[in-house]
Amino acid sequence: MTIGEPRSSSATASLQFARKTTGAIPRTLTLVAVVLILAILAVLLGSIVLGGIGTVSWEFISQPPEQGMEAGGIFPAIFGTVALVLLMVIAVVPVGVLVAIYLQEYTRPDSPSTRLIRVAINNLAGVPSIVFGLFGLGFFIAFVGGGIDSVFFPEDGPVWGQPAIIWAALTLALLTLPVVIVSTEEALRTIPREIKDASLALGGTKLQTIWRIIIPQAMPGILTGSILAISRGAGEVAPIMFTGAAYYLPYLPGKLTDQFMELGYHIYVMATQSPDVEATKPILFGTVLVLIILTLALNSVAIIIRSRMRKGRVHA
């Protein structure tokens, strides 16, 4: 192979010019994609804020609906959403954290059982939300709830074997399990090996190290995961449509077996099944605005905690 003659300086210049101009095309094209996405996002959020800002007030979020949803507030839907995600968090966080601890602290990353669990988690994250709804109905309500009824309440009508807030919360817990696991695992990976070694060297057992050292250190990650799970759970409608959400209830849920109103489901029903969409429009936009503020605020908090955690790792 021979080395070519050096090019003349004018040829080099024209080659550089050609490189620069053709280089601008992919840069511009991909920038257009970015600008389009940002523009769509702006239109989406803008139209919701403009449509809803006039409706949202203290009365709107603290009063029950009136006149068949055409007036009044959305307090029961907010209350139901909060109760739902609280129940969900109680169910999902301990399980998710323990799974993450098992994967990070007890197994080798390449062992078959770890890989199997990882594949299961990844796939759990990809199961369509409507399938979770089917599962909630078939498993929690028909199988578990129906089972409890046939053993403890054979005489009464369905007590547990019907749509209820507990079944909706458990369905959502399953759906958000991967979120908690992934976030906790990320936090566990940032804990320096030396801290664990120090604890073990001082005579702490593995369990003591996990309980007293690892979990406190991983708290920001656990918190991030919980908040992201809440944000996800508060926005999902498909899994709760058949497992406990109700369009209108004159009372707030007080027992685990009660049904409940929920923001996302409220939006769906009002937007698609209201007899007079024009009349409910302000309330509809207001409800969407409340839901979106709730989920985006939760997400921002999670992002801030996570970025602090990552910076902490860099400095450590």
Place this chain on the structure above:
Amino acid sequence: MKQLEFKPKSKVREFLGEKLIALNAYAALIAILLIFVFIFKEAVPIFTDASVQEEASLDKLINKQEYYEGREAKWSWQPNSEVPKFSLYPLVIGTIKAALVAMLFAIPLGVGAAVYSSEFAPKRMREIIKPAIELLAAIPSVVLGFFALMVLATFLQNVLGLTFRLNALNAGIALGLAVIPVVFTVAEDAMTSVPQSLRNAAIALGANPWQISLTMVLPAAVPGISAGVVLGFGRAVGETMIVLMASGNAAIISASFLDSVRTFSATIAAELAEVVFGGTHYTVLFFIGSLLFVFTFLINLAGDIVLARLKTRLQGKPS
């Protein structure tokens, strides 16, 4: 030495603790299995129960049927009519049409933005793009559906002069908004995981930034980008609330993207509340759920495998 050893009592606790944690870890595994079992269990009568098969055997779900004597055989989804019709074909068409529009919309935008963010963007611009995409991913699908129903549908109708306000195009675009973050995140991750040493080698050979991107980084990241597209397609097929609200939900067989469509997921969501527990219609809806589950399961598995192989190849170690 004696006093440095652990007490036996503590050993028992350690053992139990570890076993409990391990048991719990298999919860995720068991959950997947349970979903499998309980969705499929409710769909089984299609294959075994004669009374269900009378209305909805596999043949009736797939092939053209002569529903009324003397009339032309056709595919039709009308589960509540006097002669219940359970042909899945119109729903397949609807699902594919909506997902196709979503992908045509989301691939150029998602991949384009990922290329820009990973290859060309100044640092400050990247700090705008990534949170913006996270924001888009955080918007609940019912809100995207609402946006498509109230704002986008009106806009499209006015601009294109459409007969049907809610159609495959409208639902597909909104669906695309849900798919963009999936495509972007996976594609961007694939491109940034191309090792710096490869880039440095290209720079040393005299390549410009865009030459590095187009001739080296992109080809190396192609499997990752296609995995992002495949995972995005899985999301588009499984997504429920957007299509339920924005597609019009009419089970029409046509080639036009301006007609209403009814998808698999929306059919379950719209009809499950009104069916008789354990009846034919109920069974068929669970059968559709099984199809969705199997389909997304395979897609996710394929995506995972491609991404794991890519990471191994680019970085020489399994992730």
